[in-house]
Amino acid sequence: MSYPFSDDQEELRRTVRRFLTEKSPEAEVRRLMESAEGFDPAVWRQMAEQLDLQGLTIPERYGGAGHSYAELVVVLEEMGRALLCAPYFSTVALAANLLLATDDERAKRDFLPGIAAGRRIATVALTEHSGRWDADGVTLEATEAPAPATQAGGAEAAAADGGWRLSGEKFYVPDGHVADLVLVVARTPAGVSLFAVRRGAPGFAATPVPTLDQTRKLARLRFDRTPARLVGADGGGRPAVAEMLDLAAIALAAEQAGGAQRVLDMSVEYAKLRVQFGRPIGSFQAIKHKCADMLVEVESARAAAYHAGWAAAEGDDEVPALASLAKSYCSEAYFHAAAENIQIHGGIGYTWEHPAHLYFKRAKSSELMLGDGAYHRELLAQRIGI
Amino acid sequence: MTKDRARGTVQRGEAGAFRRYVREWVRANAPAPGGPYDQWERRLLGARLICPAWPRAYGGSALGPLDVLALAEECARAGAPLVRRGVGEHLIGPAVLEHGTPAQRSALLPGIVSGADRYCLGFSEPDHGSDLAAVATAGEVRGEEVVVSGVKTWVADPHRANMVAVLCRTSPASPARDGLSLVLVPLASANGVRVRRVRELTGSAGLGEVRFEGARAPLSHVIGGVGGGWAAAMTALSHGRAHEAASAHLVFEERFWELVRQARKSGRSQEPAVRSRLAWAYTRITLMRAAGLRLAARIAAGKDTGAEAAVAALARSEFERRFGEIAVDVLGAAALVRPEGAGYGLSEWQEALLAGRGATIGAGTGEVRRNVLAERVLGLPREAG
Structure with missing residues (x-):
């Protein structure tokens, strides 16, 4: 049983993480977020040429790599973790998904190969x-x-x-x-x-x-x-838009799970090092309990994103419900974790120089984008027939 | 969904073949609702579907965790009661399999499968609840016997058991964990074991206090050897947690949909606040199932699951408490009134609210669970002491 991840998927994760560690360190994120375009065209090309990322889920007959949505969830999780500044979500999770959801064969043939090759944003x-x-x-x-x-x-x-x-x-x-x-x-x-x-x-x-x-x-x-x-x-257009919205919600949920894991890691690392009152703040129960709660939420967020990605890979009927489930859960888990990360860091976490605010802002923006937790809980209620 | 995307590498359900088999089997053998339980139990025994995860040599079918889950889900689907052996099946059996001698396995396990031996767990004490390593109940080795004296509390369903697994101190001189032994003691007043049932805040008395006054057990009932009790007890608890994590969603799923039916009937399912709470509960139950599947897959692959099971256990216990609160909130005024009758009878939902308080206390309080996660999984430093 390959749920949730096969060895191939773990290999994909390692490859993407290595790439992003090199190409999207904090300094690069800060440089690009201040730029008008907001991404590095050279890195964008490398993403396509070296790793096939833009074409990951695009079928081979349209020039893509033909992987399933479960693989895309892995990639997006890593991108969320690295705060990658690139038009990937828009190009892949929105546009490519929308095109694939239509029955317009000509449009697919005209547009998808350029997307897959990294030539078309x-x-x-x-x-x-x-x-x-x-x-x-x-x-x-x-x-x-x-x-x-x-x-x-x-x-x-x-x-x-x-x-x-x-x-x-x-x-x-x-x-x-x-x-x-x-x-x-x-x-x-x-x-x-x-x-x-x-x-x-x-x-x-x-x-x-x-x-x-x-x-x-x-x-x-x-x-x-x-x-x-x-x-x-x-x-x-409606069915295709609906399908795209579900898949895009799963994509955001995957990014959120990756970002949430990163801020938990930051908090734990800091809590071990930072000494106050003569001991590491991580030895105080107040900090431990925050971290333990974050751990439960991060693990659950990942489970939600994987579960939905897995259903999407299988073309399961439950995709709409699981997409809203994942989007609502991951939105709130990420925001909570990003907020606690600032609190655990104390004064330094409140500064511009520390990366905590970058994650906090990303957490809020991805929470609001495509609808927040409450919005998706109502959709979920409808979709499971309540 | 377009089929373009469906041809991924992910496949669901290698448990599929067994699931098909067991679905057929349950359909052919399950009793009608309220039908004869004894006959159903005998059929399950004959098909080796009681303690199904155990090795075939001891009456099981050596099923992997995903197949065990498939059996549970198929029984639930058919409305047939799942026959489980509780603490014996999920805690003591695994400890005997891992830490017992071949002779102990042959002597102790068949009684659990057949239902002849029904175990309860004597771990916590009045002065040592979450801090198990400090238990003080004495176990004195005299010749070929262990003589147990002390008090265990918060024992679940002791009045239904004829055996109690006691974590006791056999060597007072050794440091905390090294001096402990896990002893299986016959639970009978003739053996110096007395049960006092404890009335809980729900009004019922599922819990009890078990008092040992020179109770005897043969040395062959010491699992993991004298002084090896801590490891055996931890094996028992971690198997219990893994089982709990892999199957917890089953009960909640059933209760969730019952709650939805209630909310529809009263019309409250149209209120946004109620819908939001129900969707939240559904979310947690679905994630519980996803975590359970993942855990089951990891157990099947022989990977360590301690961290995941501990995370799942905290999530489950907190959810159980919250679910009880949501249930009565969804019912509204109807939750104010108890069913008619003598005593302090409760509706299912009132019971969920009240019993939920115990969910974050029993088997380790929420606070202790968080400390354990922070220290053992995240590696945060222990508290200065």
Whole structure:
């Protein structure tokens, strides 16, 4: 029985951890979080060329490595642990998952190989002013323009010359300012539909917004009669969006589990070294009990993320319930652990120079993104039939 | 789900073949609800499905933990009672298997499987609850016998037992742990063992005090040798915890859905606060099952599970307490009233609330469990003392 991890998965974990230890140390995280782009293009290329990370779960016929979601959970856990600054969540957990969830074979063939090869950064623009994380909140309109007949000539030309035009705004779009490809969830007279917009399309503007968590960049996107290519059937976007949201929630949960483990490690390490009143603070029960509670929550968070990733790998019917379960549990566990980490560190934990605040901010941003614990508990209640 | 993603390397259920077999077997042999228990027990015995994890030489089927779980889940699914031998099956048997001599295994284990010997655990004492290494009950070796004197408390279900496993001090001069022995003592007033039942705050008396006044046991009932009691007791407790961790979700799952039915009936399942609490409880139960599966897989692979079992035990005990609170909160006003009748009878949910207080005290308080996790798993320094 390979639950939760096979030896291959442990090998993958070691490889990714080694890579990230080298490429995403704290100094690098701090440099990139202050930069406008928020990632290092050279590292992004290496992630694809050396480790196949962007194409990990993309099937081989679209240029990927064809691994299961259980492997992706391992990779994301390590990325969360290292606070990696890169458009990975947006490209893989949002865009690639959304494309794979559609039945648009042409779009998959056009877009996925570039994603897998690390040549194309992609994201999904779903959320609007309302801050809603579901398709029901979408108001941005797509209209079918009296366009010239479809031209032959590959993905880019098709995207630019499709007969659809988008107008409106999207908010809270992860890495929207650096994405080469934006998959936009919009509304047509037929209902919720998906559209592909390339960077530089007429009437399209992506502006980075200042973020509480500087390690994860968000953008505001404006569309003004922007040409867009319909992905999947007109009005048929809902199931794909729903599936993507579940898989993205599992992805965030995996990052959260990795981050939570890292802050627990930091706390324990510090509690062993820091001496007050003539003894290590880790010998005080007040500190021990905090750490023990964090340990239980971290272990449970990991179990939740693995369990959901495992179900996703198997295409299990329980994925929607387990995704919400994992997102709600991991969100709260990570935030609690990150907050306790600051408290255990005391004064030094309250400074900018110490990394505790980087994790605290990431914990809060990933808690709020895609809906917080309470939101997902309600979804879970619905999904198990309460 | 697209099938693209489904062709991963993860496979579920090598326990699948046994699960199919046992599902069929349970279907063919289980009694009708409320049916004859004796016959069901005999059939299970015949199929070696009592103490199923034990070696075949001692009546078991040498099932791995995942198969044991499959048996439990299939019985639950069919509404058939699981026949377990409690402390004997999950604590004493494993200690005898690991620390006993071949002669002790042959002499002691069959009685547990058949149900002839029913064990309770005499570990805690009035002055030594969580601090087991300090137990003071005396065990004096006289010739071929051990003579036990002292008092054990917080013993679960002593009135149902005919044997008590006693952790006692056989060599007062040795330092704490080295002077202890694990002795299996016949629990009978004729042997100088007296049980006084203790009424708990739930009103019932599942717990008891067991008093030893020169109670005798043959030396062949000392597991792990004289002075080897600490290791044998720890084996017993860690097996108990692993079993608990691997199967705890079963009971909670059943009770959870019963609570959901109650909430639907009263209409409270539509209240956001109630829905949130129920979803939270479901989350914890699901994670308990996931942790149990993982633990079972690690046990099956022969890996050390001490740390994980200890984490799972703290999580389970805290959840048990919280589940009782959630249950009565979900019921609301209905939880104010006890069932009619004499004495202090309780509804299932009132019982859960009150018994939940014991969950974070028995078998190590929550505070001690946290200290143990912090020191042994996280490696934090011991308290200055």
